[in-house]
Amino acid sequence: MDSIFLKNITLDGTQVDILIEDGKIAKIRSFAGAQDDRRGEGMTVLDCTGKTAMPGFVNAHTHAAMSLMRGIGEDMALHDWLDHIWGIESHLDRPFVFSATKVAALEMIKTGTTSFNDMYWHSRMSMKATEEIGLRGLFSYTCLDNFDPEVTARQKDECAAMYEMVKDNLGRQRFAVSIHAVYTVSEPMILWATDFARKRGLRIHIHLSETRREVEDCKAAHGGLSPVEYFDSLGLLGPDVIAAHSLWLSEKDVEILGRRGVSCVHNINSNLKLASGYKFLCEELKDAGANVCLGTDGCASSNNLDMLEAMKTTAIVEKAWRDDPTALPLGDLLDMVTVNGGKALGLKTGKIEEGWDADIQIIDTDSTFFLSPGPFLANYIYSAHSDCISSLIAGGRLVMKDRKVKGEKEILSDGWKALETIQEQQ
């Protein structure tokens, strides 16, 4: 892999040079001036004068291939909206998932995300698309048997077969097991998938307590146990679990999630737009010992994959519902989308320090959004938009330079073709 030398970039208010080798941040030193300009075989030098370095974002829960389903069924009640989504999903094929994931990855690059946690069908196609474009993702086989024993049996075989197929060909990607949710997965499937993942050191990706109704239905079905209590009773919860939403939680739920060290992923835009709820117990979960992260969810509900947008909304909604403008300060918010996300996915990402993965945003501050007496972080999160991200390094690869991504025209036109194919089938 090529080396990259970031010349004269601002890091925490100081001018530095950053040397990137083998996907890692190899060296950070005080800016040494132009005369000491490193150039060599396979070395890319970027003059970053006036620009600021930030860690790349970790999107801890999404359905990347839903990028081509944004904007359908807007302003509809949940059941009408689901009809629209399922109408398209019934025609999904592997080429669609490949193209749609490419589109999603392109959008993630433009908005500063360097790694993500995905849940979708035909996930080998998503892995392939992500590997090609240069990001890193955690992909999974999704267990969703709808309580049908025949499907349970088939999905066990498929999951094991997919694992065998990918385990030696992961490239920079990772493999996990998804257990969709309490309302879609049978107990035998949950137990089997948990055991399968644990024995192989794979992470487990679940939806958890997304809506009030999910919690009520679970209690009715499982002798008063909440989804958290029910999953915990089956031995599922642990530090290898990434629990999307974790929104409707009792005090006892929070205690359990904390004690088990679960990664809880807030998805603010999706939760607001579908009217699922918004009172995420960020502070309580953190205090209890859980690892709080942020995600965008899929584009069908959040409409985009922009983590910077999600950060601002998360922070200001948290302040509002708690009636406390000091809630969720900037530093904690940044942790959610960097180191905490990295911990969830098992990546050493989220800090710009020697020895860490080279996931770096290069920020252009030459706009009104940064013209302020306030700190950089406030302007970046509360004022600017993702178009301030001029270049992006993901796992040591320069995936965007001056807002240009290699092959982006082709990705867009392939995306349009994939959409047409689906629409013809409907």
Add this chain to the structure above:
Amino acid sequence: MDSIFLKNITLDGTQVDILIEDGKIAKIRSFAGAQDDRRGEGMTVLDCTGKTAMPGFVNAHTHAAMSLMRGIGEDMALHDWLDHIWGIESHLDRPFVFSATKVAALEMIKTGTTSFNDMYWHSRMSMKATEEIGLRGLFSYTCLDNFDPEVTARQKDECAAMYEMVKDNLGRQRFAVSIHAVYTVSEPMILWATDFARKRGLRIHIHLSETRREVEDCKAAHGGLSPVEYFDSLGLLGPDVIAAHSLWLSEKDVEILGRRGVSCVHNINSNLKLASGYKFLCEELKDAGANVCLGTDGCASSNNLDMLEAMKTTAIVEKAWRDDPTALPLGDLLDMVTVNGGKALGLKTGKIEEGWDADIQIIDTDSTFFLSPGPFLANYIYSAHSDCISSLIAGGRLVMKDRKVKGEKEILSDGWKALETIQEQQ
């Protein structure tokens, strides 16, 4: 004023040409093809093939010159935050307000706003800056006497003097009278300012029921009257009143605001971030007869002037707190930032139809954000960001072309100088 010819632009799904003359949309016709390319003396022709026309936004409540105060006092309780703001405001001078308004106007242009309603000190400087850059604003003398009869007397004189000074030199700008709020303005001042404005046909700009405490304090001070009831008892409320926030309202308040035809301006980001509240009674106000609009408030609280960002947050928060994903549909949301805002300010803006003011955004849809089977409006509001606005026409003037604004480098450097001057004085 020069004419502008927008060639082959998409309007409501159809390809058209739009001719702009004397600040108005003079002619819209079906796209006639390249051979019929109008060019003449003083005619600017823009090839808009593949681009979509949208009305420019009306920001119905802001404090433009606070653009240079963003990012200070973040994550602080309200009283600490106010100390920071007042620390800077105590050193404000006319050159600062001029530079800061230029910065604000530049940001409004980049984010698609073509007219705005302002409240700030040294407002003649804001008018001048806005006139120079080509936008249109409603500026005011701000009555804020803090219940001190000496200040009341002085402000009456100042207000009348400012009106005399500006009334024949307005250019494209408009003049109003601001009555800051129930908790800062005395009854004699309110009565005088209302009478002064009404006799001259000027609009009245107020803060109204922004916080729960404001309402409680008002009731305690005025025999149980809410701010709405109190202002109404003084004869203030009417269709010429623009009431920022209008957030903490009783059923009776809503009825009064509706009956008086008041323009009520929601400021979602500011309200969320300062933890003022978020349950804006959009539907109820509209049903009662009020004119509901959207604003950003000043950058010190909202951190930017981006109306597109404010629109998405408004819609998804409204859906969430009402527990209804069908609340505030896209068309109603668009009305708030276009025709309703125009009505509030007294401008014939917000529709792209012949005879209306030429306030037009030219949208570049060549990105992942518009790659969808859904309608343009959904992608524009829920998925895209303001950098999709490639060019902007404000009152018939081309104020941005291909994301470039004339003099923007100078505006930024003047802004930095203004900030330094203030910081030296502190």
